[in-house]
Amino acid sequence: MRTGMLFIVLLSVLLSGCVTITTPPEWVNSPPAETAEVFYFIGIGSDTQGNAAAAREQAGYNLVGDVTRFLGVQVTAETTVKAKDYLGKFESEITQNIQEISGARIADFKVLDTYQETLDDGTVVVYLLGSYDREALLLEKERLQALFQERLDAVSVPEAKGDAALARGDGYNAAVLFIEAAAAAASGRIENADVKIQRNLTKARNAIAGISLIGERAPISGFLQEELSGPFSLTVSIGENCLKDVPFIVNYVVRRDTGKKAVETDTARSDTQGVLTYHRSPAAFVGTDTLTISLDLRSDLETLEILDDSYLDLMDSLKQEIREKQVTFQYTIQSRAALIPTAVMVLDVDRSGNPVPDGNTAAGILETLTAAGFNIVLISVNPELFQLGDFQIIETVRESSGGKYKRLIFGEVKIDDYRDADHGHIVKVSGSIKVVDLESGRILLTDSRIKSSRGSRPASTISAAFNGIGQNFGEQILNSLR
DSSP, X not given: OOOOOEEEEOOOOOOBTTTTXXXXXXXXXXXXXXXXXXXXXXXXXXXXXXXXXXXXXXXXXXXXHHHHHHHTOOEXXXXXXXXXXXXXXXXXXXXXXXXXXXXXXOOSEEEEEEEEEEOTTSOEEEEEEEEEEHHHHHHHHHHHHHHHHHHHHXXXXXXXHHHHHHHTTOHHHHHHHHHHHXXXXXXXXXTTHHHHHHHHHXXXXXXXXTOEEEEOOOOEEEETTSXXXXXXXXXXXXXXXXXXXXXXXXXXXXXXXXXXXXXXXXXXXXXXXXXXEEOOOOOSSOEEEEEEEEEOOHHHHHTXXXXXXGGHHHHHHHHHHHHTSEEEEXXXXXXXXXXXXXXXXEEEEOTTSOBOTTOHHHHHHHHHHHHXXXXXXXXXXXXXXXXXXXXXXXXXXXXXXXXXOSEEEXXXXXXXXXXXXXXXXXEEXXXXXXXEETTTOOEEEXXXXXXXXXXXXXXXXXXXXXXXXXXXXXXXXXXXXX
């Protein structure tokens, strides 16, 4: 924290005949001793070119330096001396901007006297005598000592605690403390800060390197929208010593209401036995995916963002060590709908409403659901049946199947647009399907879609458009039906 103050020492000493004085004041050769009320300080400045203003400036620097040395601090100073000589009288004003290195506040300070002499070689020498209130100066020195100690403790205390934590096998908390010490060294004006920063970053990296994560590898699976067969679990330790209350980040894929997948981020901690147990929420998609549990030091690393580029290699090394502390689990989600005998009947038509042979939409649905293990078959399509409405379609299939199928996927897809394009053709199809429970007649799912396809030949482009929309229907069915 910047606590430097604008230090203005107004030196307004009117000395009659200061240029002609030949006998220096006693204080020039014999500095006055401190008293119960004040301390005395002397500043001396010279200029070999005979420039009195320059000599006074140097004397001002020297005087302020004498005070700050007593305080045991370091400051940098910029001094402007404005000097005027009128009828043998000297009036000087020193404006001192102390740019704090230590936070020293120079107040209760007075310039008591000044003396100037010219040596035989033309060198001008200026002497300044200043006094500082004793009580105020000692209080300032005490304040600065406490401030310095506080800054030193901000580094040494967490580093010592980190060493102790590492000695008892607690690598995680040791790393946190070493990072805290490095950040403190970087944020304050600490002697040998660079050495302390490098040392603590190295200690933090080594502490992380010693941490071991062992994941439970029992197979984990589940059904769509249901609890998984078990939790994801790992043990965090250093050697035989298990680490408790260590934070981790958990990342896994979820399916949004829009149908798109996204990464979900959660947090978890190891228990008193060093074991982390995480229960993933029921999955909204079918298939095989992964869940990753990683060591979490995000907030600690943020405190090191004040470091400059000279520490990039050390920071990269530390971050890489942290990234390696993770375990990835694989799990599989199935749909109970896959176990239910299901029939597919979808009518494909052209722009005039005439049936398109081959049934590519139904084939696309079958392809997707068969790959997911569904018990599914294609049944023949009667175009006239689709003119009778949903109720008649459902009743007809129920009666003809004799209970062989429990569910039916049916619908109609048509060609909306067909046009020539550069080096090929573009076909757009649209339509909708429904999934019905044949026993109850209840509609389980309705889905509408549009699909475009580009190709070099008309027939294959049309087939690809129907097949593509069928695969899209299949994915929606796969991730929606239970």
